[in-house]
Amino acid sequence: KRKEDYKLRELRIFLRDICRKLASNRRFYKFTKPVDLEEVTDYLDIIKQPMDLETMMTKVDMHKYNCAKEFLDDIDLICANALEYNPDRTSSDKQIRHEACSLRDHAHALIEVEMDSDFEIECQDIAKRR
Numbered sequence: 001k002r003k004e005d006y007k008l009r010e011l012r013i014f015l016r017d018i019c020r021k022l023a024s025n026r027r028f029y030k031f032t033k034p035v036d037l038e039e040v041t042d043y044l045d046i047i048k049q050p051m052d053l054e055t056m057m058t059k060v061d062m063h064k065y066n067c068a069k070e071f072l073d074d075i076d077l078i079c080a081n082a083l084e085y086n087p088d089r090t091s092s093d094k095q096i097r098h099e100a101c102s103l104r105d106h107a108h109a110l111i112e113v114e115m116d117s118d119f120e121i122e123c124q125d126i127a128k129r130r
């Protein structure tokens, strides 16, 4: 195995831990699974690229993320989807928008604190080459 394959394995171990922490926070419950298209029947009319934390965990296992930035892009997608699908002044829409912004900020903060910045730079260089 190449040296960079060991780096990417270390990245996967790190991202699984981040994903687990986010998915186990009760505040982010609505983002843990794909939106149920039987329950939310017009979801795909409005949201063209659904995303959720379970799907992200699968993407980690399938080596889809080569750096933390790519992982955070999917977190930002979860948040953007929730803001787009739930835009109204109702309390339920406001609540899910608040939860979505909290998920986004928590994820960025967790990675900022726990990730060595040089390691992320090395991963982003690998990502560019792939």
Ligand SMILES: Cc1noc(C)c1-c1cc(NS(=O)(=O)c2ccccc2)cc(C(=O)O)c1
Binding pocket: 029, 030, 031, 032, 033, 034, 035, 036, 037, 039, 040, 081, 082, 085, 086, 096
């Ligand atoms: C996410 C999301 N984005 O737009 C909307 C609207 C939601 C969303 C989706 C669901 N129901 S769900 O079956 O798709 C589901 C349940 C548990 C975990 C993950 C998804 C419930 C709620 C709610 O407010 O209770 C909100």
